[in-house]
Amino acid sequence: MGHDRADCDELGLTRELTARLESRSSTATLLGVLNNRSRPLRLTTRTLIVLLVVSNVLGHFSLSRGLHEVGPLVSFAPWPFIHAFLNPLVAAGVALLMVWLISQLSLLSRVDLSYVLPVTSISYVLTALMGKFLLHEPVSTERWTGIGLVVLGVSLVARTVPRTAPVLSRSRNLP
Amino acid sequence: MKWLLIALIVIPGTVADLLNTMGMKRNGEVCDFRPSSIFPLIASLARNPYVAVGLPLMAVSFFALMTLLSVANLSVAVPATAFSYVLETVLAKYILKEYIGWQRWVGASLVGCGVLLVAI
Numbered sequence: 001m002g003h004d005r006a007d008c009d010e011l012g013l014t015r016e017l018t019a020r021l022e023s024r025s026s027t028a029t030l031l032g033v034l035n036n037r038s039r040p041l042r043l044t045t046r047t048l049i050v051l052l053v054v055s056n057v058l059g060h061f062s063l064s065r066g067l068h069e070v071g072p073l074v075s076f077a078p079w080p081f082i083h084a085f086l087n088p089l090v091a092a093g094v095a096l097l098m099v100w101l102i103s104q105l106s107l108l109s110r111v112d113l114s115y116v117l118p119v120t121s122i123s124y125v126l127t128a129l130m131g132k133f134l135l136h137e138p139v140s141t142e143r144w145t146g147i148g149l150v151v152l153g154v155s156l157v158a159r160t161v162p163r164t165a166p167v168l169s170r171s172r173n174l175p
Numbered sequence: 176m177k178w179l180l181i182a183l184i185v186i187p188g189t190v191a192d193l194l195n196t197m198g199m200k201r202n203g204e205v206c207d208f209r210p211s212s213i214f215p216l217i218a219s220l221a222r223n224p225y226v227a228v229g230l231p232l233m234a235v236s237f238f239a240l241m242t243l244l245s246v247a248n249l250s251v252a253v254p255a256t257a258f259s260y261v262l263e264t265v266l267a268k269y270i271l272k273e274y275i276g277w278q279r280w281v282g283a284s285l286v287g288c289g290v291l292l293v294a295i
Contacts, residue, residue, distance in 0.1 A: 010204060044206060101230075102213070105220065109199035113192060114267035114279050117260060118286045124293050146292025153285030156278045164274035165200060165267075 010045060010110045010163040045162065048107045049119060055100040056123045057130065063093025111162040118157040125150050180243040181255045188236035188256075189263055191229045196271055198225025253294040260287040 066089030084090050107116050125147050131137040139147075199205075202223060205216065220226045243252045264283040267273045 044208070102216070105195060105199050105226065106205040106208075106216075108196045109202050109205045112267065112273045113196040113271055114264045114273050114275055114283065117192070117263055118279070118283050121260070121286045121290060124290055128293055142292050142295065146289045146294075149285045149289030149292065151289075153282040153287075153289060155282075156285065157282035160276060160278050160282075161274075165196075165271050 011165075014161050014163050045107065045110050048103050048110070052100060052103040052107060052120055053123045053126065055096045055103065056120070057126045059093050059096030059100055061093075061127070061130065062089045062096065066090035066093055112165050115157060115160065115162050119154055121150055122154050177243070177247055177251060180239050180246075181252075183239035184236050184243065184252070185255050185259055185262070187232040187239070189259055189266065191232035191236060192263055193266060193270060194225045194229035194232070196267075198223045198227075198229060200271075201225065250295050253291060257287045257291040257294075260284075260290070 066087045067084065070084045070087050070090060085094070104116075104120075107120075128139060128143055128147055132139045198220075202219065207216075240252060240256075260283045264275060264279060268275045
């Protein structure tokens with residue numbers, strides 16, 4: 001990571017590709033490429049997706065575990081919340097969810113919302129699998145079907161060009 | 176009460192995602208993730224008007240979900256969040272001007288159905 005510009009320009013990549021295609025082929029082909037072509041995804045973008053999914057799954061997991069240990073929080077006084085933060089699982093959960101938030105916003109600065117939402121929903125699958133293999137919760141046929149549908153949906157969306165949205169205005173890293 | 180909470184989950188959550196995306200696209204692609212650059216990044220996000228409205232709305236949606244889960248079971252809450260995958264794809268097309276081909280339509284619908292089945 002760092003300031004390597006070549007590793008930081010999802011829109012530039014999309015533009016370059018479309019310009020190259022526009023110069024020599026029909027709109028139909030262009031749309032075909034925007035629609036369906038395995039495209040190189042920038043390394044940092046891929047890292048952000050992994051970081052987002054892992055921090056989301058582990059963050060919610062440790063937060064709910066921790067809050068379960070602490071007990072119900074029904075108070076308007078700050079003390080029970082401060083007390084809850086002293087629980088290491090709660091503190092770890094909150095820290096992980098902050099990582100999640102930063103990576104979600106960084107990802108949205110680089111690729112489309114309609115790409116980020118479906119692709120990161122793979123975290124539902126990870127949560128279900130973690131329940132099965134770590135907590136030995138049973139997974140019903142419905143849940144396996146759901147896991148299959150999510151994986152299918154994610155693999156369809158992941159094949160599209162990650163960024164098609166135009167630059168809205170001021171943009172530090174683009175020409 | 177139940178429908179009010181569902182509205183408080185879906186509407187602020189959707190608006191928050193749209194605002195955060197607009198704000199972050201205006202911010203420019205974030206590419207420096209060294210620890211020393213994280214705080215300047217947070218400071219610039221706090222000054223970004225879209226993100227400054229989007230994040231509190233995200234919190235409203237989150238606390239409404241927590242409240243709904245404490246008064247109703249998961250089978251009430253999840254269809255609303257699953258539906259928002261398709262809703263947000265539609266809004267991304269018309270408001271954010273993203274190009275949504277058939278893969279994204281079908282993919283978002285499959286993910287919505289899958290999330291529904293996984294969570295129930």
